[in-house]
Amino acid sequence: MITLDSKVENHQDHFHTISKQLKKLGFVLGGGYGYDRGFFDKALDEDAKVHRYYLRIPAYATNGDLDAPKTRIELGKPFILKHEVLTGIDPNAEGGLATSLVNQFSTPIPTEDHPIADHWIRQSRSILNHVEQALLQ
Numbered sequence: 001m002i003t004l005d006s007k008v009e010n011h012q013d014h015f016h017t018i019s020k021q022l023k024k025l026g027f028v029l030g031g032g033y034g035y036d037r038g039f040f041d042k043a044l045d046e047d048a049k050v051h052r053y054y055l056r057i058p059a060y061a062t063n064g065d066l067d068a069p070k071t072r073i074e075l076g077k078p079f080i081l082k083h084e085v086l087t088g089i090d091p092n093a094e095g096g097l098a099t100s101l102v103n104q105f106s107t108p109i110p111t112e113d114h115p116i117a118d119h120w121i122r123q124s125r126s127i128l129n130h131v132e133q134a135l136l137q
Contacts, residue, residue, distance in 0.1 A: 002116050003079045006128045008135055012062065016069035021134040025127065027057070029067065036061045042127060044080070044120050053116070054081045055124045057131070075135075080116055080124050 011018075019029065019040075027040040037060045044053040058076030065071060 001079050001081055002121060003077050004121075004124055004128060006078050007132045008057065008075050008128070009077045010074060011135055012072055012074045013135070014069065015059075015061075015067060015071045015073050018059070018073060018075070018135065019067075022057070022131065025130055025134060029059075030056075033059075033066055035065045038066050044123055044127075052083055053120050054083060055079075055127055056081050078124070078128055078131075080120055082116055 022040050025042070026046075027042045030039040030041045033039065037058065040057045040059060042055045044055055055078060057078045059066065059073045060076060062072045062074055066073065
């Protein structure tokens with residue numbers, strides 16, 4: 001995981017407003033969101049059958065449920081996440097039906113063990129420039 005500086009960090013607006021702009025840029029609200037927080041995800045390797053690299057922007061509800069249109073949300077520090085698809089048992093996974101419904105990603109891979117290539121970082125910074133233009137007009 002690599003964090004990226006961006007002007008969108010700490011930006012606040014209504015969920016509907018931010019979600020609509022990010023959707024136009026290819027982001028989706030990740031399936032593992034909760035009532036008070038979640039992540040807007042964009043696959044960086046869009047042409048791949050199985051996505052491994054994502055740009056993520058955390059979102060925190062400041063009032064109400066995260067996905068309610070009039071809820072105000074605050075964006076967190078964006079980061080790049082490398083997600084390895086596990087074909088066996090995840091040694092770090094927590095058991096239980098409730099956990100499996102909420103946790104869509106396994107534990108992020110430490111970048112010192114599996115570095116994220118510079119082209120993913122450059123691509124993410126370019127995307128964040130578009131996000132900043134869309135949200136901070």
